[in-house]
Amino acid sequence: MEIYQKTTKLLIDVREKSPLVHHITNYVTVNDCANIVLALGGSPVMADDEKEVKEMTSLARALVLNIGTLNTRTIDSMIIAGKTAKERNIPIILDPVGVGATKLRTQTAKQLLAEVNPTIIRGNMSEIKILAGIDGNIKGVDSMDDMQNGKEIALELSHKLNAIVAITGKIDIISNGTNTTFIANGHKLLSQVTGTGCMCSSLVGTYAGVTEDYYSAAIAGILSMGLAGEKSFNSLKDSEGVGTFRMRIFDNIYNLTPEILEGEGKIHEE
Amino acid sequence: MEIYQKTTKLLIDVREKSPLVHHITNYVTVNDCANIVLALGGSPVMADDEKEVKEMTSLARALVLNIGTLNTRTIDSMIIAGKTAKERNIPIILDPVGVGATKLRTQTAKQLLAEVNPTIIRGNMSEIKILAGIDGNIKGVDSMDDMQNGKEIALELSHKLNAIVAITGKIDIISNGTNTTFIANGHKLLSQVTGTGCMCSSLVGTYAGVTEDYYSAAIAGILSMGLAGEKSFNSLKDSEGVGTFRMRIFDNIYNLTPEILEGEGKIHEE
Amino acid sequence: MEIYQKTTKLLIDVREKSPLVHHITNYVTVNDCANIVLALGGSPVMADDEKEVKEMTSLARALVLNIGTLNTRTIDSMIIAGKTAKERNIPIILDPVGVGATKLRTQTAKQLLAEVNPTIIRGNMSEIKILAGIDGNIKGVDSMDDMQNGKEIALELSHKLNAIVAITGKIDIISNGTNTTFIANGHKLLSQVTGTGCMCSSLVGTYAGVTEDYYSAAIAGILSMGLAGEKSFNSLKDSEGVGTFRMRIFDNIYNLTPEILEGEGKIHEE
Numbered sequence: 001m002e003i004y005q006k007t008t009k010l011l012i013d014v015r016e017k018s019p020l021v022h023h024i025t026n027y028v029t030v031n032d033c034a035n036i037v038l039a040l041g042g043s044p045v046m047a048d049d050e051k052e053v054k055e056m057t058s059l060a061r062a063l064v065l066n067i068g069t070l071n072t073r074t075i076d077s078m079i080i081a082g083k084t085a086k087e088r089n090i091p092i093i094l095d096p097v098g099v100g101a102t103k104l105r106t107q108t109a110k111q112l113l114a115e116v117n118p119t120i121i122r123g124n125m126s127e128i129k130i131l132a133g134i135d136g137n138i139k140g141v142d143s144m145d146d147m148q149n150g151k152e153i154a155l156e157l158s159h160k161l162n163a164i165v166a167i168t169g170k171i172d173i174i175s176n177g178t179n180t181t182f183i184a185n186g187h188k189l190l191s192q193v194t195g196t197g198c199m200c201s202s203l204v205g206t207y208a209g210v211t212e213d214y215y216s217a218a219i220a221g222i223l224s225m226g227l228a229g230e231k232s233f234n235s236l237k238d239s240e241g242v243g244t245f246r247m248r249i250f251d252n253i254y255n256l257t258p259e260i261l262e263g264e265g266k267i268h269e270e
Numbered sequence: 271m272e273i274y275q276k277t278t279k280l281l282i283d284v285r286e287k288s289p290l291v292h293h294i295t296n297y298v299t300v301n302d303c304a305n306i307v308l309a310l311g312g313s314p315v316m317a318d319d320e321k322e323v324k325e326m327t328s329l330a331r332a333l334v335l336n337i338g339t340l341n342t343r344t345i346d347s348m349i350i351a352g353k354t355a356k357e358r359n360i361p362i363i364l365d366p367v368g369v370g371a372t373k374l375r376t377q378t379a380k381q382l383l384a385e386v387n388p389t390i391i392r393g394n395m396s397e398i399k400i401l402a403g404i405d406g407n408i409k410g411v412d413s414m415d416d417m418q419n420g421k422e423i424a425l426e427l428s429h430k431l432n433a434i435v436a437i438t439g440k441i442d443i444i445s446n447g448t449n450t451t452f453i454a455n456g457h458k459l460l461s462q463v464t465g466t467g468c469m470c471s472s473l474v475g476t477y478a479g480v481t482e483d484y485y486s487a488a489i490a491g492i493l494s495m496g497l498a499g500e501k502s503f504n505s506l507k508d509s510e511g512v513g514t515f516r517m518r519i520f521d522n523i524y525n526l527t528p529e530i531l532e533g534e535g536k537i538h539e540e
Numbered sequence: 541m542e543i544y545q546k547t548t549k550l551l552i553d554v555r556e557k558s559p560l561v562h563h564i565t566n567y568v569t570v571n572d573c574a575n576i577v578l579a580l581g582g583s584p585v586m587a588d589d590e591k592e593v594k595e596m597t598s599l600a601r602a603l604v605l606n607i608g609t610l611n612t613r614t615i616d617s618m619i620i621a622g623k624t625a626k627e628r629n630i631p632i633i634l635d636p637v638g639v640g641a642t643k644l645r646t647q648t649a650k651q652l653l654a655e656v657n658p659t660i661i662r663g664n665m666s667e668i669k670i671l672a673g674i675d676g677n678i679k680g681v682d683s684m685d686d687m688q689n690g691k692e693i694a695l696e697l698s699h700k701l702n703a704i705v706a707i708t709g710k711i712d713i714i715s716n717g718t719n720t721t722f723i724a725n726g727h728k729l730l731s732q733v734t735g736t737g738c739m740c741s742s743l744v745g746t747y748a749g750v751t752e753d754y755y756s757a758a759i760a761g762i763l764s765m766g767l768a769g770e771k772s773f774n775s776l777k778d779s780e781g782v783g784t785f786r787m788r789i790f791d792n793i794y795n796l797t798p799e800i801l802e803g804e805g806k807i808h809e810e
Contacts, residue, residue: 027297027567028574028586034298034464039512044464045368046298049341052372059371071589071613073341098585101599102592192794194574194584235509239775242579243790250513254462297567304568304734309782314734315638316568319611322642329641343611505779520783524732 003181003267007220008258010207015041019061019209021202024048024078026068026097029195033064036199039253040224042206048074053081061209063090065118066198067108068097075108082116091208091217094118095201100130113161120208120218121157122166122201125150132157151180151270164218168200172222176215183219184266185226187233193246200225203253223265228252230264273451273537277490278528280477285311289479291472292330294318294348296338296367299465303334306469309523310494312476318344323351331479333360335388336468337378338367345378352386361478361487364388365471370400383431390478390488391427392436392471395420402427421450421540436488438470444492446485453489454536455496457503463516470495473523493535498522500534543721543807547760548798550747555581559601559749561742564588564618566608566637569735573604576739579793580764582746588614593621601749603630605658606738607648608637615648622656631748631757634658635741640670653701660748660758661697662706662741665690672697691720691810706758708740714762716755723759724806725766727773733786740765743793763805768792770804 020043025033030046037044047056050073057063063085065078085092099109109131112118121131132153150167154175158165166174172183190196204221211217232248290313295303300316307314317326320343327333333355335348355362369379379401382388391401402423420437424445428435437443442453460466474491481487502518560583565573570586577584587596590613597603603625605618625632639649649671652658661671672693690707694715698705706714712723730736744761751757772788 026586028570030298031301031464031571035512035516038462038464045371046296046339047368047372048339049374051342052340052374055372055374069586069588070592072591098587101585102587102595104589104592104595192578194571194578239791239795241791241794242575243787243794246575246790247513247517247787250516251509251511252513254511254513255509300568301571301734305782305786308732308734315641316566316609317638317642318609319644321612322610322644325642325644517783517787520786521779521781522783524781524783525779 003216003219003269004262004265006213006216007223007261010211010217010220011256011258011261013210014206017210018043019206020045020059021062021064021205021209022047022057022060022081023064023066023202024053024074024081025064025066025198028068029198032195032199033202035250036253037202037206039250040203040206042209048077050077050080053077054084057081057084057090058088060090062093062205064093064095064202064205065112066095066097066201067099067105068198070104070108078112079115082112086116091119091214092116093120093122093201093205093208095198096121096123096127096131097198099127106130118163119214120164120166120204121161122168122204122218124197125167125169128153128157128165128167155180164214166204166218166222168197168222172226174215174218174222180270181219182268183223183226185223185230187229189233189242189245190229192242196225219267223261223267224253224256227256227260227264273486273489273539274532274535276483276486277493277531280481280487280490281526281528281531283480284476287480288313289331289476290315290329291332291334291475291479292317292327292351293334293336293472294323294344294351295334295336295468298338299468302465302469303472305520306523307472307476309520310473310476312479318347320347320350323347324354327351327354327360328358330360332363332475334363334365334472334475335382336365336367336471337369337375338468340374340378348382349385352382356386361389361484362386363390363392363471363475363478365468366391366393366397366401367468369397376400388433389484390434390436390474391431392438392474392488394467395437395439398423398427398435398437425450434484434488436474436492438467438492442492442496444485444488450540451489452538453493453496455493455500457499459503459512459515460499462512466495489537493531493537494523494526497526497530497534543756543759543809544802544805546753546756547763547801550751550757550760551796551798551801553750554746557750558583559746560585560599561602561604561745561749562587562597562600562621563604563606563742564593564614564621565604565606565738568608569738572735572739573742575790576793577742577746579790580743580746582749588617590617590620593617594624597621597624597630598628600630602633602745604633604635604742604745605652606635606637606741607639607645608738610644610648618652619655622652626656631659631754632656633660633662633741633745633748635738636661636663636667636671637738639663639667646670658703659754660704660706660744661701662708662744662758664737665707665709668693668697668705668707695720704754704758706744706762708737708762712762712766714755714758720810721759722808723763723766725763725770727769729773729782729785730769732782736765759807763801763807764793764796767796767800767804
């Protein structure tokens with residue numbers, strides 16, 4: 001089955017099954033993450049107290065761990081939730097926001113890699129480079145690096161961690177350790193709205209909640225976000241800007257169809 | 271005075287008096303709750319540190335307790351704030367988000383019922399069933415149950431807890447232990463935006479801040495949300511979706527008038 | 541160089557340099573603060589764990605401290621971050637949300653004044669009066685006071701604290717202890733959207749990240765917010781309200797130009 005058929009099937013399944021996606025995430029973009037999961041057709045839940053994350057994760061079909069606003073309390077909860085997910089074969093999506101910017105983030109990301117072994121890791125080039133042990137220029141959490149060697153890095157890290165690795169940027173790169181997929185959708189205005197990376201991880205998590213083909217789930221989530229970004233930008237009038245653009249991302253995820261995935265997706269597989 | 275006159279009076283009073291509504295709520299939808307209170311004409315405040323909740327509650331005309339993202343720190347604050355409100359006859363609105371999904375939520379909800387005795391409880395059918403001691407199917411916090419026996423459950427729980435009980439769903443059911451009111455407004459798209467339940471509780475709290483007729487305040491809040499949902503949906507164009515819908519909810523609460531309450535409300539009293 | 545040239549230069553510099561602005565802020569409006577910094581052209585980061593705030597602040601060009609939802613954990617982080625900023629000559633913007641409403645807020649604000657000596661303080665009249673030791677009527681965090689004696693209060697507090705003091709309201713008053721600037725832009729609807737004050741402080745912080753002329757940075761931030769409010773209101777159609785208004789604030793900050801600053805700014809200097 002080729003990739004467009006797979007992503008189409010995943011979209012239909014999300015809308016039919018409405019998978020519960022548990023998030024332990026940052027308080028900056030948590031509302032956006034909940035709304036994007038709902039817009040796609042999933043069912044989000046956000047809970048982070050260590051007394052309840054085990055139970056909540058057990059009810060879920062996917063777990064998203066996002067380190068955007070870490071603190072000691074939520075790190076412990078992430079480990080508990082992650083181990084629960086692992087035991088129960090619930091896919092774990094790690095979004096290593098700002099890893100490399102501080103020791104706490106780098107240590108926590110490494111601890112999560114070691115102790116819960118995420119199923120899918122989605123970050124920008126700088127973040128993924130840090131996880132791969134390559135020095136990158138990190139400037140807060142919005143760093144932009146060149147995409148050179150992206151394929152090699154994704155392949156190598158994927159192989160090393162036994163996880164799907166997704167690098168989002170001008171061209172998105174997704175690898176399962178053997179194959180690599182490039183997606184040329186998206187728009188640069190996505191980097192001028194907070195949470196578009198986090199939302200992308202949540203979309204990946206939602207798709208991962210209806211399949212065991214996590215490579216396709218990662219592709220579907222990133223493709224969906226890219227298409228929503230493009231379409232949102234294209235509909236902007238002169239007086240509109242990032243406020244309207246941001247609102248339309250939710251509209252466009254809600255209105256996503258198999259026809260759009262197939263007709264407008266720009267996927268290249270190697 | 272019949273119900274439309276009562277809700278109309280409450281709307282006018284909210285806009286004139288701008289009641290301060292203190293929230294201890296979740297970090298997922300807290301911004302939406304603040305904005306919906308402002309849109310209606312109230313004045314929201316969110317504070318959750320145990321060192322300040324007593325003072326903040328004392329300044330307020332209503333207290334909204336929402337257990338969406340509980341943690342040990344905020345549970346203690348909810349108890350302190352709740353007791354302060356009780357002592358000063360400030361109405362307490364409890365939103366038992368996701369109760370039944372985890373032990374922590376169920377225990378906390380029960381503790382709040384026992385120790386602070388909320389004035390108004392607003393939840394969906396699954397949540398209210400749990401509080402009433404009836405097994406429901408809980409799937410995260412967006413569970414949907416049949417509305418059967420809704421009236422009996424609302425009446426019984428209201429009587430047992432000496433509180434107004436409001437069950438929101440396709441048909442909303444509000445009971446004061448003696449009477450029951452049904453509201454047929456609203457739109458199913460409300461369930462595809464996070465925080466519409468939380469916002470509904472905040473609207474109820476805002477109306478409760480200008481009256482001692484808490485039954486009418488609950489009706490007014492739920493009616494307002496339903497009307498905003500309907501009108502927001504009806505104004506959507508083809509390319510629009512949940513993003514635009516969500517924005518218009520705030521527009522429509524802001525533009526709510528006595529004429530809309532009376533002309534478009536679908537209330538049935540028993 | 542006159543003030544319009546200065547603000548114009550600051551806008552151009554923000555877009556060129558994209559300063560990293562570290563926030564320790566409340567969870568109610570944190571998403572809005574991140575998005576408004578991005579809309580202007582800056583790069584926001586939000587981190588509040590005491591283990592990482594020193595490093596994160598060191599990477600930043602400005603630090604925004606906002607006491608909207610204080611707790612013990614974040615107070616400690618604010619002190620650490622503030623001291624780090626001070627040592628490194630990184631400007632600190634203090635937004636004393638709701639100071640005077642509770643002892644915790646008043647004590648924390650005073651502690652921050654004493655221990656980290658903010659570069660710029662932005663609040664409404666009631667908040668600034670509390671910091672100046674003058675009794676004000678505080679009603680939650682949205683209090684409105686008369687603007688009388690505003691100039692004297694701003695001048696005096698600025699002189700006393702050796703900080704830029706900005707009082708926002710119908711007429712905004714900014715003082716550096718010697719001079720005072722009044723801005724007559726803005727719209728009253730800004731007070732019916734949560735976070736417009738917080739966002740204003742974040743804009744001030746973003747401008748402060750590209751200059752050492754903090755007086756002009758404060759003026760530029762407050763002018764930008766006022767213009768965005770005006771333009772957002774003026775574009776509203778009949779059926780629109782605070783939801784649409786709020787979205788357009790981001791559009792209008794994104795679309796801000798030197799021509800708008802100069803052509804529509806209503807600045808008076810004394």
